[in-house]
Amino acid sequence: MPSLRHTIAADLRARITTGRLKAGARLPSEPQLAADYKVSTPTLRNALALLQAEGLIEKIHGKGNFVRRPLRRLTYTEGRLTPDVDLHVTIRTTNLRARGDLIPLLKVRARTPLTEFLCLAHQGERPHSLARVYVPRDLEPAELPWWPRPGRAETRELVTARLPTAEEASALRLSTSLAVLAITRVSADITGRVIEVARLTLPGDRAEALFTTHHTIEEMRMER
Template identity: 80%
Template structure:
């Protein structure tokens, strides 16, 4: 008979998880320092960090650089449908605007020559003090609006690509999530009748707080051909 013995990191994670779920460690509370926890559990610092990584991947704690590990507040789940996120009164957005030039994968994404002037809007959604989701919106600078939200004129078509993937190091750092936590990466490209890209948006939604909803509308002709 094989007995499955939990590893030290799973045992530590289970103990801290129980403290969080029972309220002994409350939302927003800072955990003891990593050296203190390692000493309390009589393990090495790497083992302790592996245990904390499990809780971070579950969305129970977050690590804030220079401050420590904190218990997360319960996460709001949003639904992405038709190019929009379901609004939530508890969330707020900060927007940072940067002028740059097209390079790398932005060139084929916006169908522009290299070094074409662009404006990037970095939109970071927060729940309280915690980052929730992010979007990077790219617009040719001659079309860039003064502020968001903005719907370009002459819009003819929008194409969406949805991918489940691991976060980039920048995504993980910005959203304070584990590098092993899956995210929904949504790319929306909007163009006019001539095929010129008016706006391209890249959304990153951690999988523990977002759903994607897709609805198909059938015409009468399509209904008539169904067997």
């Protein structure tokens, strides 16, 4: 038997998907919805959290819960995000020293001077993606970085799904219960020196990663 929160979520989901609740519409207040469904406010909030995790509604602090507008899908492939049109990117630069897991990722000594580029991209008013790029300071580019970084000979990528940190949820305007796609990319030059570590955080309700493997003719013959 479905729980109360799942029953409420199913009813609101149906109202959204059938158009009775339009994109951009503000839902009644949480106390009003709790009264309408004859449940406690915590139970009502648990139901709303299910819809937030599905990307159907969003909660805007101080304003209430709103039906989300259709989301543009993001695809991460070959080190880039598509679509990448109409992007506005703000970049904050910070000088710091290597510590924690940046030391083995960058293959540097503790406290090696680094430059961090914190990049937040928007499409219109909606946050698009968040990236932190770390570069050894002796390799710091004269201009702001646009990756993939030139000179790379090898790139390794680790893709994980996890819950966002409080900072990520705030920057990307996400519920803390909605998973994000976290990509750590390590790029090295022809000598094996790591020239960049990039950490990309994508909203899990509209992001996917695409990987393509290219086989050479020699490899295909060996597989036969």
